[in-house]
Each structure stands twice: as structure tokens, then as C-alpha cells.
Amino acid sequence: xxxxxxxxxxxxxxxxxxxxxxxxxxxxxxxxxxxxxxxxxxxxxxxxxxxxxxxxxxxxxxxxxxxxxxxxxxxxxxxxxxxxxxxxxxxxxxxxxxxxxxxxxxxxxxxxxxxxxxxxxxxxxxxxxxxxxxxxxxxxxxxxxxxxxxxxxxxxxxxxxxxxxxxxxxxxxxxxxxxxxxxxxxxxxxxxxxxxxxxxxxxxxxxxxxxxxxxxxxxxxxxxxxxxxxxxxxxx
Amino acid sequence: xxxxxxxxxxxxxxxxxxxxxxxxxxxxxxxxxxxxxxxxxxxxxxxxxxxxxxxxxxxxxxxxxxxxxxxxxxxxxxxxxxxxxxxxxxxxxxxxxxxxxxxxxxxxxxxxxxxxxxxxxxxxxxxxxxxxxxxxxxxxxxxxxxxxxxxxxxxxxxxxxxxxxxxxxxxxxxxxxxxxxxxxxxxxxxxxxxxxxxxxxxxxxxxxxxxxxxxxxxxxxxxxxxxxxxxxxxxxxxx
Numbered sequence: 467x468x469x470x471x472x473x474x475x476x477x478x479x480x481x482x483x484x485x486x487x488x489x490x491x492x493x494x495x496x497x498x499x500x501x502x503x504x505x506x507x508x509x510x511x512x513x514x515x516x517x518x519x520x521x522x523x524x525x526x527x528x529x530x531x532x533x534x535x536x537x538x539x540x541x542x543x544x545x546x547x548x549x550x551x552x553x554x555x556x557x558x559x560x561x562x563x564x565x566x567x568x569x570x571x572x573x574x575x576x577x578x579x580x581x582x583x584x585x586x587x588x589x590x591x592x593x594x595x596x597x598x599x600x601x602x603x604x605x606x607x608x609x610x611x612x613x614x615x616x617x618x619x620x621x622x623x624x625x626x627x628x629x630x631x632x633x634x635x636x637x638x639x640x641x642x643x644x645x646x647x648x649x650x651x652x653x654x655x656x657x658x659x660x661x662x663x664x665x666x667x668x669x670x671x672x673x674x675x676x677x678x679x680x681x682x683x684x685x686x687x688x689x690x691x692x693x694x695x696x697x698x699x700x701x702x
Numbered sequence: 703x704x705x706x707x708x709x710x711x712x713x714x715x716x717x718x719x720x721x722x723x724x725x726x727x728x729x730x731x732x733x734x735x736x737x738x739x740x741x742x743x744x745x746x747x748x749x750x751x752x753x754x755x756x757x758x759x760x761x762x763x764x765x766x767x768x769x770x771x772x773x774x775x776x777x778x779x780x781x782x783x784x785x786x787x788x789x790x791x792x793x794x795x796x797x798x799x800x801x802x803x804x805x806x807x808x809x810x811x812x813x814x815x816x817x818x819x820x821x822x823x824x825x826x827x828x829x830x831x832x833x834x835x836x837x838x839x840x841x842x843x844x845x846x847x848x849x850x851x852x853x854x855x856x857x858x859x860x861x862x863x864x865x866x867x868x869x870x871x872x873x874x875x876x877x878x879x880x881x882x883x884x885x886x887x888x889x890x891x892x893x894x895x896x897x898x899x900x901x902x903x904x905x906x907x908x909x910x911x912x913x914x915x916x917x918x919x920x921x922x923x924x925x926x927x928x929x930x931x932x933x934x935x936x937x938x939x940x941x
Contacts, residue, residue: 602788604758606801606848607777616800620791 472670479671480678491672495679498656501569501643502636505576506584510629513581517588517628518614518621521596532589538582543575547645550575554646567648572656575642580632587628588621595621623695630691637684707768707779707855708887709733710755714764717750717911725750726911728764732856736903737878737888739919741895743939747911748891752858755889756782778805781849782858786865787841789833794825794844797833801848819851823877839870846877850886857881859890863897875901895935899923907931909939 483491520532552558554566554574565571596617603613618625640658647654649663657676664673710732717725725747732738732755740748753759755766757777768776789797795816802812820826823843828836833844842862849857859878863871871894878901882888892898898905898919905922907915907930914928926932933939 599788601753601758602784605756605782605784606804608804612804616790 476670480675483675508577509580513584517585520589521592535586543641547642571646572643584632591624716763718762739902740891740906742908746908779855781854785861787845795829819847823847856887
């Protein structure tokens with residue numbers, strides 16, 4: 467079969483899988499969304515206040531922490547996967563929890579991967595904002611905790627971008643979830659790990675279908691965020 | 703307000719940066735009543751002095767003390783309006799309400815005070831508008847409304863009309879005058895000598911971090927007591 471025809475046939479088969487809501491495909495997409503959304507959610511809950519605190523509060527060692535976060539933005543996913551693997555493996559310190567090769571392990575890995583991105587970007591955004599607000603808030607008698615909450619709210623549009631950057635990284639990630647999840651069918655198989663596996667096995671239709679959905683998902687999330695930012699900026 | 707935290711007493715106040723003394727040995731009492739305008743050339747230390755008084759900077763030496771039984775609540779008795787208004791990304795009314803929430807006021811009182819402050823500053827019809835969409839003159843009046851809503855005993859103003867056109871300047875001066883008539887002590891810096899003549903009851907002339915002269919406003923402009931002040935008014939003072 468000619469390469470072009472193979473691609474054409476695979477594309478048609480992929481579209482068929484999508485429009486018929488193929489159960490395997492739906493299961494993989496649902497698990498991918500769950501892992502990425504929970505992982506990014508946890509990273510945001512920790513990373514946004516952490517970034518804000520680093521931007522607002524002066525304390526010894528702050529610059530060192532910022533340096534570490536900035537460096538960890540480019541953490542190799544396989545390195546994170548290896549660390550989580552060692553932590554969760556039977557002989558590791560958290561081995562008793564029995565989390566290795568479960569979606570929870572994948573969530574832990576994605577949280578670790580995305581946390582530095584969200585925290586570092588939040589710090590960068592809010593540092594500039596704090597420079598503008600600090601004197602006024604101190605003049606109003608705003609305390610440290612309230613200042614942090616105020617900065618998170620005032621920077622909400624920029625922080626949305628930080629969270630989206632994290633989601634982009636999480637949804638496209640393959641190395642870490644492959645190591646700690648094991649890519650087990652009907653258990654820990656995500657879109658990216660499935661694409662890698664199906665491609666290597668020559669099953670291009672499923673790989674293509676998942677690839678198209680991954681790109682569509684990315685487009686939808688970014689489009690939604692764009693609309694939210696646009697609408698929010700028009701509100702008081 | 704049944705008690706007063708004024709006068710504000712400054713004793714031997716100094717502030718240094720990079721080994722340079724920018725505020726140098728200031729002794730001053732700021733009592734309730736007359737509007738005090740601080741004049742001086744660029745770099746004289748006018749804004750620094752306001753920030754020290756307001757507690758935004760910590761003195762290198764000397765003391766700042768509030769008098770009266772309410773001294774412990776001094777922080778809540780003062781407000782400051784800056785040259786460039788810093789407003790939160792929310793509505794005009796929400797900006798004023800935020801300052802009141804920080805002070806722990808209840809919802810009902812907050813609403814009443816917000817409405818009153820916006821009305822006094824001519825911004826009632828802008829209450830729901832985004833603060834950042836207001837004109838720069840309206841933004842500065844909103845900053846004044848935010849300060850007024852907290853019912854300060856003492857208001858510091860750091861060149862509040864420096865970037866405003868004449869009409870906006872007039873509107874801001876009208877609010878300042880209204881606050882003065884309502885019993886708020888005004889302490890303001892400006893580079894605009896015309897404004898100083900209009901607004902001031904007394905002038906503090908600051909030069910190189912020191913107060914060289916404190917005079918009743920008309921006397922200061924008619925017959926300044928120091929050569930530096932005379933040169934400043936003539937536009938010939940060299941830094």
C-alpha cells in the first residue's frame with residue numbers, strides 16, 4: 467500500500483473511531499483528562515500561592531527558591547518520572563501506599579512536573595504587579611495574608627495563562643506518566659502513551675484519532691481561556 | 703470621632719539611603735487645622751517625609767509619635783493619596799469598599815460609606831464602572847473617595863495633581879477643600895506654586911532634607927525668610 471493511501475485510510479479510520487465514540491478511545495481520553503486536570507489543579511492550588519508568596523514576602527532564601535523553581539521549569543519528564551517511580555516503588559519510602567502503576571501515581575508525577583511552571587510564572591507575573599501595588603496596600607493597612615489574596619485576584623488574568631501553560635505541559639507529557647503509570651490497558655493508558663504505543667505497533671488509526679483529539683483539546687482549552695480572559699477584562 | 707491622635711510629633715527624624723542622609727534632623731509638630739503644603743525643589747525630600755510620617759518608611763533615626771488617647775489607633779486615623787492613583791481591577795465602588803473591608807467595617811456601614819464617599823467626590827454615576835476605565839482625573843478623585851471613606855483625621859497627599867489638566871486639578875482641589883472643611887488635617891506636597899497659594903494655610907519649605915522655613919502661606923510667598931526660599935520662588939535655587 468502506498469504511504470499516501472495508508473495515511474488516507476488511517477485518517478478515515480481515525481475519524482470513524484471519533485464519531486462512533488469508540489469505547490477504548492473514550493476511556494483513554496477520559497483518563498487523560500482526569501490525570502491532567504487533577505494534576506494541574508493540585509499544582510495550581512500549591513503553585514499560585516507559592517508564587518505569590520515569593521513575589522510578596524521578603525525572607526532569607528527567597529532568591530534561592532526562585533532560582534530552583536526557574537530551573538525546574540524545564541525539568542525532563544523522564545527524570546520526574548524516575549523520581550516518582552523510586553518514591554512509590556515497593557522498596558521506596560512511599561511503597562507501602564501501593565500507588566505505582568495507578569492513575570494516582572500519574573497525577574503525582576504531573577503535579578511535580580507542572581508545579582514549578584505555575585509557581586515560577588506566577589512569581590514573575592505577581593512580582594511586577596506587587597511593585598505597582600505594594601505601597602498602596604501598605605497605606606491601606608492591608609496585612610500579609612490579605613495582600614497575598616488580593617494579588618492573586620488582581621493577577622487572575624495573567625495567572626490563567628500560567629495555569630494554561632501548565633496544562634499544556636501536562637496534556638502533552640508522555641515520559642513521566644509512562645514510567646509511573648506503566649501504560650497499562652484499561653488502567654493507566656493516556657492519550658500520549660497510547661499514541662506512542664499504537665504508533666510503534668503500526669496501529670496508526672487509533673494513534674491518529676488520539677492525536678487529533680489531543681490537538682482539538684488543546685485548541686478548545688486555549689480558546690476557552692482566551693474567551694474567559696477577553697470577557698473578564700471587559701468586566702469591572 | 704471623639705478623640706484625636708493629633709498632633710503628629712517628629713523629633714530628630716532622619717532617613718538615609720546609600721550612605722546619604724536624605725532627611726536630616728527634622729523636628730515638627732503637625733496639629734489639626736491648617737492645611738500644610740510642603741514645598742521644595744526636586745530631591746528635597748518632600749515625598750520621603752510624607753512616607754516617613756505615614757509609616758511607609760522606617761526612620762534611620764528619630765521618632766514619629768502620635769499624641770492623644772487614640773495614638774495606638776493612629777494607623778487607622780490617617781490615609782495617603784499618591785501622585786499616580788493605584789486602583790484595583792474592580793469597580794469604583796468596590797475599590798472604596800475594599801479599603802473599608804480591610805478596616806473591618808460591617809457590610810451595612812461599608813455600603814453607606816461607599817455611597818457617601820462617591821457622592822462627595824462626584825463619582826456616584828461611576829460607581830459600577832471599572833476603576834481603570836475612569837479618566838485619570840476621576841481616578842484621582844476615586845483615590846480621594848477611598849481615603850475619605852475611612853474618615854481619616856490626617857490625609858497625606860503626594861503631588862496629587864501632578865499629571866492632571868486644569869479642570870481635573872480644580873476638581874481634586876475642591877475635594878481636598880471639602881475634606882479640610884470636614885475636619886481632616888491636610889498635608890500635601892506640590893511643585894505647583896499656584897496651587898500652593900490656593901490650597902495652603904501654611905508652608906513648610908524643605909531643602910536638602912531639612913526644613914528651612916515654616917511660615918503662614920501668605921507671608922511665605924510675600925516675604926520668604928530664607929535666601930533659599932526666595933531663590934526657590936524666583937526659580938533660581940540651585941540644587
